Amino acid sequence: MLVFVTVGSTRFDSLVQAVLSLPVLSSLRLRGYTELVVQCGNSAFELASSISQGENLIVEREGITVELWKFKPSLDKEYERADLVISHAGSGTILDVLRLGKPLIVVPNPTLLDNHQEELSSLPLHRFRSTIVTAISRKPSKPLIHPPSYHFRHLTVVDLRDCWTSTWDSFELNNFVFEYSIEVATKTSVLILHPRSPRKSMAPKTVATTVVDEDPQEYEDKNVHAIYDEIASHFSSTRYKPWPIISKFISSIETGWVGLDSGTGNGKYLPLPLERPMDIFTIGLDRSINLLRIARHAGESGTMREVVWGDVLGHGWRSGIFDYAISIATIHHLATHERRTLAVKRLLEVVSPKHGRVLIYVWAIEQDEQSKRKIPTGDESDTHLGKDVVVPWVLTKQGGSEGNGGESGQQQVFNRYYHMFAKGELPALVHDAAKLLGIHVGMPSPAGTSPSVTRGVHIVQDGWERSNYYVELKCWEIHR
Template sequence: MSALPSLTIEKDLQPSLQEEVYVHDVYNEIAPHFSQTRYKPWPIVETFLKNRPKYSIGLDVGCGNGKYLNVSEDLFIIGTDRSSGLIQCGQEISKNQYNLGIADGLSLPHPNNMFDFAISIAVIHHFANENRRVQAIQHILSKLKQKGQCLIYCWALEQENSRRGYKEGDEQDILIPWVLKKNQKKAVKKGNGKLHNDNCNDRKILGNDAKLDEDEEQDPPEETKYRYYHLYKKGEIAENALATKACKIVDQGYEKDNWWIIIEKI
């Protein structure tokens, strides 16, 4: 399966408008399809969560459909996401058992200095300039207790070995395509104004980041949506985190075309 070409972002757009058009609106449009491809925890995220002390209280900022909320029964995790469509998927998948809410990553409703840990997986790269990305990290840290730790994942610029092929020297601020399939239902508004779909649990339909069997036929694309990403180069997440002046670096590395970092509030 070949990747669709990426597009360069319109730099003259206001950052908040870029996020509204190329992040928030898009994820509501693709929520059911996107959710079907998000069900297997990444190893480092799973290890981080399972290494938290029993009965710790944590945040998943940008939780999507909530796939990390049930990794450990010994933790209490509150998940929030800006996409009401993905939150709806999480509610359906968990039969309303997850602790979910709709919130912007720069305006979390939680009390400050309250939580033992946080995770933010594939979220910070959606903020449309460096200042907002630093603010997002700082905002998460404000919710943690002193010495509370946070794990952050962001897409890497260095993806030479993936089908996307991004590499050093390429544009870092781009629009990434997501193809909606013909047989994929969109999230639609019911009479009560809530987003609803019938197939958030259906994992038979593969999304753009999943692998197809070589002999599997692909339906013609119905529609292509573009999401804003900032592709992080090596060391850049650490620079953003340290710019908050509120944390120290515990560990960092590279996994599955992503840079990740664990930081601790000081």
């Protein structure tokens, strides 16, 4: 059996040192574990120098094969193959592992105390927060069904042999119900969650078609921008995991490049690439001041991010100032074809005409089987134009005390405007934007064959992933 340990994007010296200690390795071996994989980040420990340049190190200790490395663009495969996960107290990791139905040990990082308390407290349910028990110094006389909530304290040593188990309980999050039992290591700051298989709890969100019959800017102000400022904290708590193709794109960016995240939201892409922290520099732009306040602190390293309050249609940047730009789940909030075209034009304008790279993601009409959104069907005579819809966001404002499980909360529904893209519509926007700029779409012609074409943009990728359409673009310029 395999144990996977992750410390996130920063360092957690005491956790790495603890899981490599002889008592913990012996405890794991006695329970049948034969492999231990540790994502160490920048942690300081006895073998840190052996992986300082990004190497993988494999050693044998106490009858367990131990694999050590610093970072990877995605940890999904590690979660999937693990039989047990030991993690820092990052909400993203907690939710990912629970969705997979894997046992999870959560160890709060004392060096990131305030950050993790804020991150966990942003989870939109009170019952889950109330079961986070830490710094328990003695075994209770009887199991606690709903233990009180304690502040995180310092980590001593992880000892898997000294635990007690409470009764099973459940909570609902992101359209799933999780059932779990709680074990608390009696001499540590450790919570162990053993989830049962998640089950769907709700029907897909009701999506309704709409017609934009007023000034598009005023319509977006009411049905997009005002809503995101209102739901910013709740929205951010559900947007924690970078999408794989976007992570891969950012990881491929050259060291020293400077880029723009146009519509950055809570800034989850600003810290990337995790395997090369600070090698590139991404500036976030957004219309929501409340999301930008969250984006400034994106990531777990404590780094203050550079963010700008502005409009994706604005012309506040010098032409060609950035080496790359991303626009993730933003352009579909623009209410007309002309405004969506202008957004793509702005992206092409701000990146280098010689080597600029751009990645754009938008929601698709074609939703996959895991989507919570059911797109209404109707007149399909002109499907290449996509659909204008409103998608509800349900915000529950809790009433009463924190320990009541949120049952007396009042629900408020916000209907956000989206243009759901049809197949081929996004690359068509690229062609329209390029036409406005007077540049060619396609690969550069061989020298001497088309001397009049000196600047263009190449569509590197044009695809669909998990209910989204995306295009990757690369600019080129030829001097003849």
